[in-house]
Amino acid sequence: EGIGFLTAVxxxxxxxxxxxxxxxxxxxxxxxxxxxxxxGQKSGRRRLTKRGCSEVRRLLHNAAMAASKSAAWKELYEYYRSKGKATTQVLVILARKLARVAFALMKTQGEYISRRT
Structure with missing residues (x-):
């Protein structure tokens, strides 16, 4: 859910x-x-390094927006929003999770099976 053809490519x-x-x-x-x-004792801001391709990050952000509305990812999206995270922060969390799922599928040559239908 969330990842379309362009993002997958x-x-x-x-x-x-x-x-x-x-x-x-x-x-x-x-x-x-x-x-x-x-x-030291100072806890600074956390930011994305943005070292990779900006187009892939944009596609993942769009995929996260789509996934946040799907049944499989909506619960996770709402969980982080209820914890006080900003919308953009939650979308970055979702985008990273989607990328990790894609990595695992490519690494194992597996097929994605949705948890929810």
Missing amino acids: ALVTAFIRGEFRSSDAYIAFLGMDLKVADS
Whole structure:
């Protein structure tokens, strides 16, 4: 749910471009990993590194918006919203989860089976 043809092609193309040991490495390649600005007792802002292709991040953001309305992901979306997260923060969380699911499917050559119908 949420990932369409263009997003799937972009994710597969990104997957083919590198050798990734884990989903964390794949997320970092896409530029969706967090940059932490902590020092001593100061807890700074967390931001996306945005090192990867901006088009893939845009497609994942759009996929997260679509997924947030689907039965499979709506509960997770509402959970994070109820915790006080901003809409954009929750969409980034969903986009990262979608990318991790896609990575797992590509790594194992598996097929996606929806939890809900």
